[in-house]
Amino acid sequence: EDQVTQSPEALRLQEGESSSLNCSYTVSGLRGLFWYRQDPGKGPEFLFTLYSAGEEKEKERLKATLTKKESFLHITAPKPEDSATYLCAVIKAAGNKLTFGGGTRVLVKP
Amino acid sequence: DVKVTQSSRYLVKRTGEKVFLECVQDMDHENMFWYRQDPGLGLRLIYFSYDVKMKEKGDIPEGYSVSREKKERFSLILESASTNQTSMYLCASSPSGSDEKLFFGSGTQLSVL
Numbered sequence: 001e002d003q004v005t006q007s008p009e010a011l012r013l014q015e016g017e018s019s020s021l022n023c024s025y026t027v028s029g030l031r032g033l034f035w036y037r038q039d040p041g042k043g044p045e046f047l048f049t050l051y052s053a054g055e056e057k058e059k060e061r062l063k064a065t066l067t068k069k070e071s072f073l074h075i076t077a078p079k080p081e082d083s084a085t086y087l088c089a090v091i092k093a094a095g096n097k098l099t100f101g102g103g104t105r106v107l108v109k110p
Numbered sequence: 111d112v113k114v115t116q117s118s119r120y121l122v123k124r125t126g127e128k129v130f131l132e133c134v135q136d137m138d139h140e141n142m143f144w145y146r147q148d149p150g151l152g153l154r155l156i157y158f159s160y161d162v163k164m165k166e167k168g169d170i171p172e173g174y175s176v177s178r179e180k181k182e183r184f185s186l187i188l189e190s191a192s193t194n195q196t197s198m199y200l201c202a203s204s205p206s207g208s209d210e211k212l213f214f215g216s217g218t219q220l221s222v223l
Binding site: 041045100101103 | 150152200202212216217
């Protein structure tokens with residue numbers, strides 16, 4: 001069975017304190033791994049897609065990386081507006097739907 | 111910008127009621143999805159549709175049905191609501207060939223009493 005596990009469940013950071021979120025997965029034949037951001041009271045918003053081990057994507061203070069077993073979302077010098085829940089999802093080569101992890105709630109304090 | 115609109119932000123229903131959750135997208139997307147989101151369980155796929163009048167079961171379809179009579183509209187139906195269907199329901203859409211990048215609505219928080 002496909003599984004996606006995100007850690008930690010929650011993360012409290014001071015403004016400027018860099019950190020990383022982890023997404024580990026077990027899926028046969030990964031086609032892609034996706035990161036979404038979800039603000040309170042809103043639906044998830046797409047951030048990145050990663051397709052192969054070694055691939056990296058960046059957007060402002062966020063950088064996503066992928067290995068054969070996990071992905072990291074690095075937040076560099078975060079600001080309070082980076083506070084959100086970050087969701088990871090995978091899709092396998094033979095599949096047609098996403099499997100989501102439980103998410104990591106990030107709170108950045110000024 | 112893609113807009114996915116869910117008809118209600120909050121909904122309170124009684125056990126046994128028939129509940130309709132409506133979702134409309136304005137970008138002519140072929141694919142539409144219904145998820146529920148629960149603390150600690152993440153997003154789970156209920157049903158999805160790749161075309162008008164077409165539907166496929168997701169991971170947790172029991173107790174739900176869907177309707178897609180028009181391309182832009184995808185409805186989720188709870189035939190007889192139960193308390194364990196209290197949840198946040200999220201609708202999403204994507205263009206054909208890009209089912210990974212989903213555009214989500216803001217969600218409907220359903221409480222079944």
